[in-house]
Amino acid sequence: MSASDANGSAKTQASSGGIGIANLPNQLHKIVTKKGTNFSLMVVGESGTGKTTFINTLLTTELIEPLDDASRRKKQLDRTVDINIHKAELEEKMFSVKLNVVDTPGFGDYVDNNDCWLPVVDFIENQYEQYLRQEQQPVRKGVVDMRVHACLYFIRPNGHT
Numbered sequence: 300m301s302a303s304d305a306n307g308s309a310k311t312q313a314s315s316g317g318i319g320i321a322n323l324p325n326q327l328h329k330i331v332t333k334k335g336t337n338f339s340l341m342v343v344g345e346s347g348t349g350k351t352t353f354i355n356t357l358l359t360t361e362l363i364e365p366l367d368d369a370s371r372r373k374k375q376l377d378r379t380v381d382i383n384i385h386k387a388e389l390e391e392k393m394f395s396v397k398l399n400v401v402d403t404p405g406f407g408d409y410v411d412n413n414d415c416w417l418p419v420v421d422f423i424e425n426q427y428e429q430y431l432r433q434e435q436q437p438v439r440k441g442v443v444d445m446r447v448h449a450c451l452y453f454i455r456p457n458g459h460t
């Protein structure tokens with residue numbers, strides 16, 4: 300067997316058999332398609348800016364139930380920023396996405412909004428720390444990924460023209 304025969308057969312095997320560096324993106328695509336992926340979206344803004352409506356419209360379902368006026372007024376007396384996590388599993392064209400929507404009712408609803416952002420930042424930092432701790436374990440099966448991938452900040456319209 301000559302060297303050219305060995306090189307020629309190796310090239311045909313790599314290109315047709317699905318092994319080698321050239322097929323790495325295809326292999327990764329197959330793995331991700333099979334396992335699915337996690338995606339966490341955080342929505343932040345004052346009450347009444349349309350966070351719940353936006354999420355429900357984006358997903359064409361009622362993932363987050365809108366608050367009625369009585370419970371909204373009661374919530375405003377609490378003076379706290381809550382972190383609510385809503386989970387959904389979406390599938391489109393054999394691709395599964397585990398969606399986590401992180402809602403922050405009570406953010407920026409008060410006259411004095413000093414430090415209202417602290418619970419949001421603490422939540423984000425805690426999720427990254429928990430993920431790091433899970434990745435440092437010798438056995439990493441069942442890793443829960445709640446890291447925030449995108450944060451949408453809703454600004455109240457002010458009506459100036």
